[in-house]
Amino acid sequence: MRTKISAVSKSLGQTVTLAGFVHSLRNQGKIAFLRLRDDSGSLQVVILSSNVEAFSIVKSLSVESVVEITGLVKAAPQVPEKLELEAQAITVLSVADSSLPIPVSAEKGAVDVDVAKRFDWRWLDLRKSDSHRIFRVWTALEQGMRAYFAEHDFVQIYAPSLMSAASESGAEVFEVKYFETKAYLAQSPQFYKQMAIASGFEKVFLVGPVFRAELSFTTRHMTEFTGWDFEIAYINSHHEIMDTLEASLKAGFTELKKQELIQESISFPFARLTFTDAKIQLQKSGITSDKPHDFSPDEEREICRLVKEDSGSDFVFIYDYPPEGRAFYHMRHTDNPALTRGFDLLYKGVEITTGAQREHRYDVLVKQAKERGLTAESLSDYLNFFKYGCPPHGGVGIGPGRIVAQILGLSSVKESAFLPRDVKRLRP
Numbered sequence: 001m002r003t004k005i006s007a008v009s010k011s012l013g014q015t016v017t018l019a020g021f022v023h024s025l026r027n028q029g030k031i032a033f034l035r036l037r038d039d040s041g042s043l044q045v046v047i048l049s050s051n052v053e054a055f056s057i058v059k060s061l062s063v064e065s066v067v068e069i070t071g072l073v074k075a076a077p078q079v080p081e082k083l084e085l086e087a088q089a090i091t092v093l094s095v096a097d098s099s100l101p102i103p104v105s106a107e108k109g110a111v112d113v114d115v116a117k118r119f120d121w122r123w124l125d126l127r128k129s130d131s132h133r134i135f136r137v138w139t140a141l142e143q144g145m146r147a148y149f150a151e152h153d154f155v156q157i158y159a160p161s162l163m164s165a166a167s168e169s170g171a172e173v174f175e176v177k178y179f180e181t182k183a184y185l186a187q188s189p190q191f192y193k194q195m196a197i198a199s200g201f202e203k204v205f206l207v208g209p210v211f212r213a214e215l216s217f218t219t220r221h222m223t224e225f226t227g228w229d230f231e232i233a234y235i236n237s238h239h240e241i242m243d244t245l246e247a248s249l250k251a252g253f254t255e256l257k258k259q260e261l262i263q264e265s266i267s268f269p270f271a272r273l274t275f276t277d278a279k280i281q282l283q284k285s286g287i288t289s290d291k292p293h294d295f296s297p298d299e300e301r302e303i304c305r306l307v308k309e310d311s312g313s314d315f316v317f318i319y320d321y322p323p324e325g326r327a328f329y330h331m332r333h334t335d336n337p338a339l340t341r342g343f344d345l346l347y348k349g350v351e352i353t354t355g356a357q358r359e360h361r362y363d364v365l366v367k368q369a370k371e372r373g374l375t376a377e378s379l380s381d382y383l384n385f386f387k388y389g390c391p392p393h394g395g396v397g398i399g400p401g402r403i404v405a406q407i408l409g410l411s412s413v414k415e416s417a418f419l420p421r422d423v424k425r426l427r428p
Contacts, residue, residue, distance in 0.1 A: 002068075006040035008083060011073045018043070018085065019068040019093070021127065022061055023105050032058045036069060036085075039132055044076065044084040045069055057090045064096035064104055064127075104128060115412070122419055122428060134416055137261050137404050142207070144255030145228070148248045154203040154230065157196050159189035161209055165378065174213045174223075185211035188397055190327075191382050193231035194358060197393045198385040205230040210397075215423055219412035220297075220350060220402060224421040231395030238331075238341040238357040241394045242317050245345060245353060246270050249315075262407060270315035270345070271307045278303050278318050293325030301349035319343035328372045329365060330356040331394075341394070348406040355396030362386040 003016040020038035032047040032055060049055045061067070068091040076084035102113045102121045118125040125131060149156075162183045166173040174185040189206050196204045210227040232244060246269060256262045273281070282289070282299050285306060289296040295303070295318070307316040320339045323332060330340040342356035359365050365386055366376050376383060404416040414420035419428065 004040045005036065005038050005043045008043060008073055008085070009081075012075065012083065013073065015070065015072055015088070016085070017068060017070045018045075020066070021104075022063055022065045022067060022096075025058070025061060025063060027059065034058060034061070034069075034087075036067070037127075037129075041081075041129075043081055044079050045071065045087050046084055047087045047090070051087065054087050054090045057092060061092070062096050062098040064100060064124075065092060066094040066096075067092055100124065115414075119414070119420060119425060120428070126418075133261070134404060134408060134410070135418070136259070137256065137407055138400065138416070140255045140259045140261055141252040141400065141403065141407075142228075144252035145248045147255070148251035149203075149205050149230070152203065152244075154205045155196075155201055157192070157201070157204050157206055159186070159192035159206055159208060161186045161211070163191075165381070172213050174211050187212055188227070189229055190329075190397065191385075193229055193395055194329075194382075194390075194393065195385050197231055197233045197360075198388075198390040202233040202391075203230070204232075217423060218297075219414070222401070222414060222417060222420055222422050225399065225401050225413075225417065228398040228400050229395065231393055233391040233393040235357060235392055235394050238319060238343055238355070238394055241355050241357065241396060242270075242272070242319070242343060242345075245355065245396050245398075246315075256407070266315075267311070267313045269313075270317055271311045271313040272317040272319065273303070273307070274320045275318055275322065275339075276320070281306055291325075293322045295344075295351075297349075300346050300351055304346050304349040314348050316346050317343050318346065323368075326356065328368045328374060329359050331359045332368075345396075347403060350402050350406055351399075352402045352406070353396050353398045355394065357392070357394035360386055360390045360392050 001017065002019050003011065005018060005020065008016060018036055020036045023035040023037040023042055026033040030049045034045040034047060035042050036045050047054050047058050069085065069087050070089045071085040071087040074084055074086055076082060102118055102124055104124055104127050162178065163186050164183060166184050166187065173187060176183050176185060188210060189208060193204060193206065206229045208227060209224055211224050213223065214221060232241065235241065250266070250268055253266045282302055285302055287299055287302045289299050304316060307313055321342045322338060323330065323340050326340045326342045330342040333339045333341060340356060344351050345353035359368060362383065365383060369376065369379055401413045401416040405413045410416055414422065
């Protein structure tokens with residue numbers, strides 16, 4: 001039976017069988033050292049020349065080959081793990097070509113590799129322990145949030161990625177041939193979440209792909225990413241959506257802390273600022289922008305810095321945006337139609353969530369669509385969701401890749417993706 005490297009410490013003085021990748025090799029004539037790596041850690045393996053068969057195998061091994069090794073677990077105070085394995089038998093499961101296109105080990109002297117080349121050989125790049133940690137963070141964060149959704153009676157739905165019309169704005173959609181007609185890859189499951197509310201579901205969440213045909217070359221954009229979404233019914237205010245989002249993220253970060261994937265504690269509750277107040281603070285701080293209805297990346301970083309300095313929170317909700325910067329279906333304040341019940345959540349200088357209370361009244365939706373130059377005919381399927389009664393509702397679209405990138409301090413959101421897709425990348 002195979003033992004994971006992380007569990008070897010329980011087997012001191014016993015014979016175990018390990019399996020994994022050959023991380024490094026050193027042959028010193030009468031003794032050889034091999035560092036074995038699996039997804040739980042790495043361990044030094046000692047091969048004595050007196051073990052003729054095993055020593056012969058090591059002589060022909062290459063780094064990153066996959067092997068199974070049976071041996072005796074011994075104390076070794078000179079190595080970081082304070083343990084090592086003295087090999088008794090080695091079986092080669094897969095031989096690696098010796099001409100690795102990118103280095104996998106973090107051996108001293110290894111050179112930095114261009115990120116584009118690393119993405120070309122992504123499966124090798126992902127063998128590094130730091131890369132594995134990225135996806136453990138993804139997993140734990142989602143585990144915590146799913147636990148919150150389950151506890152609060154959310155239902156998971158699965159929305160299609162193929163749509164007959166653009167879900168947001170036609171300039172940023174991927175058009176695909178669909179038999180004798182054409183379809184579009186979904187920019188958001190927004191319409192389908194709202195259809196679920198109109199169907200009588202009161203709390204729904206989704207996990208799925210999102211496609212954006214934006215010619216963006218920034219560290220925060222991809223053409224395809226995984227989105228997390230939820231929508232809830234019978235709300236009175238967008239603050240109820242913010243409360244739900246904050247509670248679900250708190251559950252996610254609690255799970256991260258429980259699994260010891262983060263050390264820092266998250267400050268709750270999150271800070272909240274109106275759009276107008278945020279702009280005033282930014283002006284006082286000397287940060288100007290050509291985006292009167294939204295925030296530039298510089299503004300997002302600065303407002304987060306100011307909030308952190310003032311309240312200690314890494315998170316800040318910015319709410320009550322002007323309608324010019326929001327989707328047509330965002331509800332507007334009854335007493336001030338110049339403001340929407342929409343918000344963004346920023347985390348460590350980056351927008352990670354957009355949300356709002358949605359407009360659920362058919363006649364108001366039609367009016368707001370026309371104000372944007374949209375016709376009722378082009379939106380007929382969507383508008384029909386509200387024609388026969390629909391509860392007040394709202395929800396969010398979350399970019400978990402951005403959250404993971406900010407948690408781990410990654411240089412780009414692309415580093416958080418298993419296989420990133422951007423304007424120039426469609427492979428592997």
